Amino acid sequence: MPAESIYPPVEIPNVGIFEFLFNRPQASVQPDQEIFVDAQTGRSYTYSQLKQTAIEFGQGLKGLWDWQKGDVLGLFTPNSIDYPPIVWGTHFAGGIVSPANPAYTVDELVHQLKDSGAKALLTQLAVLDVAKQAAKKAGIPEDRIALLGDDRDPEHRFKHFTSIKDNNLEAARSPRPVKINGDKDLAFLVYSSGTTGLPKGVMLSHKNIVANVLQITAGEPELESSDTILSFLPFFHIYGLTCILHQAVWRGFKCVVMSKFTIEDWCRHVQEHRITFSYVVPPVVLLLSKHPCVSDFDLSSLRMMNSGAAPLTQEIVHALHERTGLKVKQGYGLSETSPTTHMQRWKDWKTHIGSVGAMMPNMTAKFMSEEEKELPVGQTGELWIKGPNIFQGYLNNPEGTKNALTSDGFFKTGDVGYLDKHGNFFITDRVKELIKYKGFQVPPAQLEGLLASHEKIDDVAVLGVYRDDLASEVPLAYVVPTKGATPGPQLEKEIVDWLASKVANYKRLRGGVKFTNEIPKSASGKILRRLLKAKYQEEAKKGPKAKL
Structure with a gap:
């Protein structure tokens, strides 16, 4: 029998992300509560400013670019605190967001823009040249390229997103977001590479993201609205997109945003902002355990870190704790799962090193042999998982979707591992060649x-x-x-x-x-x-x- 989550089920509303985050009764977040803060400039958004900016941007989209439900907005930009209101403004207007890696070459970006059918592109001045070339090849006119962030186009050829936000044409005004069917309407097209070469568009619905935010909330009850988290993980990556962007607003964290990572800056921001929690990746944990600059900063405010995106070894966890006293636990997920499916509990960070933790609420899982026969507890096989956070399929790729999703809704992760008798999951290898x-x-x-x-x-x-x-x-x-x-x-x-x-x-x-x-x-x-x-x-x- 498939394994069930150790957590009680959570109720998942069938609503759009904008309504979920901003139109909730008895919101735990105060209107004037600071949510996103630029680590470099100090510029910030409060909860009410986020909501209002998103609404105005959504209204501007409909007025300026005749935005229709289901249209796709491409985002090609380093981290910025303008990223969140643009995402949720697009959702307000019924659109789909397709975030792209700002390190992409022109041709890599062209593939994503064409495959997703992006109608417009938001970018930053630092990567505008690549964005222009890619948009031209993808058939996106220049008047549908706009900027975000603090820098403006010195030649005034490309408008800033605030110009769209302020484009409050009477015909575009609407006090309510476009009606969304959370279970069916897409919120994001994130791109995940496959072994056959070109990245595949992972179709994530509004309910997929809403579900995962609620699942993560249940899995990390220790986090509170008084916590301050440090964000350097890229927002175009599903890890940063869900675990940081959406969770920060839902739970009311203050989120200090770095546009790029250096270990010195990371340590300095932890010290100056009294950061209490940070989502990290193994290379950062390694730097914290070895880099000489770490000793120059006071990192004692950190209550815990969570490492994801790649396996974290026992040796690195021990080295970090012995040198700094910092604690780090581990989680697991994929773009196709919105992303988090497993997470170590805080109390298990030291006793179950190597485990990715317990499965999130509302999920079931099983390990399968090469012959696709279910294996008992303790035996190693490919992990198959099922739940409300599992993606809708790959865009324009029915064959890839058929190979990844079973007829009864299980996603074949391509990762190999096992389940122990205490409900802890271990990922030991990958079937895929990625x-x-x-x-x-x-x-x-x-x-x-x-x-x-x-x-x-x-x-x-x-x-x-x-x-x-x-x-x-x-x-x-x-x-x-x-x-x-x-x-x-x-x-x-x-x-x-x-x-x-x-x-x-x-x-x-x-x-x-x-x-x-x-x-x-x-x-x-x-x-x-x-x-x-x-x-x-x-x-x-x-x-x-x-x-x-």
Whole structure:
């Protein structure tokens, strides 16, 4: 029988996100309560300012761009406190938000804009050039590109989102948000890479997000509206989008927002703002356990941290606590699950290190064998999960949806693990071939396709290898050089630099290049990565490789 959550069920209303966050009776958040604060400038939004700005932006969308229910707004921007009201203003107008990684190249952004059918694009001045080029290729006119953040276009060609917000045409005025069916209407199209290459549009409904916010609330009852959280996780990523953006408003946290991360800035903000909680990722935990600057700051206000997006090892947890006294627990989730499905309880942070914790309320799960037979407690298999936070499918990809979702509603996560007798889940490996670099998904096939076009590469295979110093998996390429090309450090650097110019930063070959005479393949032509991994492990025993 599938495992049930240890938590009692929570009631999940079938409403839109705007109504859920802002039109609730007996809201626990006070109107003048500060919710989002810019870590650098101190600019902020109170709860009532958020609501009003979102309403005005939604009204402006309908008046300026003839916004219709179901239209898609692309967001291509680093973190900003303007991000939340733009998201919820789009929802007010009945639209769907598709957030994109601001590190994307032009062609990577073009794919998302075209696939999502984005009608307009919001961006920041720092990445405007990429946004302009991508919008042109995707067929989005320049007058549907607008800016957010503190910087304005010096040439006055691109309006600021406040111009849209202030575009209160009489025809656009509406005191109420567009009516939403929470169970069916989409709120977000987030993009998750697949092993076949191009990212897939994950369709998340309003109810998916509402459900996950309530599930997280039940899983972390220790957090209170008096807590101050530090946000450096990108809002375009589902981890930051749900766990920080939506949860902050729902529970009334003060959220200090960093536009970019450095360990020195993170520590300084914890000290200056007396941060009590932070969502983090394993590489940050590693930095806190090793970086010399950490000793220069007072981090004692932190009651707990929660690490997600990638596995966190026992050694790093111990090293952090021994050096600083800080506590960190772990959670688990995916873009397809909105994202959180499991979370360690605060009391278990030290006694169950390695576990991703207990399953969220209103969910069931089972571990399946390769033959898709359910396995008993303690046996390792692929995790399948079911609940109100499971996505609606992949956009324009019925085959991918069919392969991911069963007829009775279970999502095949592609992750391997087991359940212990105490209800703790452990994730030990992945079925999928995706490389996970600091929480970002890197599809090997996409990198292989690019590398194969290099004039000095005959054949190539990309796999993920672990780097202790980064506390993360990184891409490494096995390359068969063309005849006449000389394998060695010079060619390796040429290949690494060449690929770096064509992909987002997180997709770079941080594992480097290894030269080989042949890429092992099956009779059907599939790359046998397990043989390459074994080869890499054997080579690694012979001596360390210089880090890139």
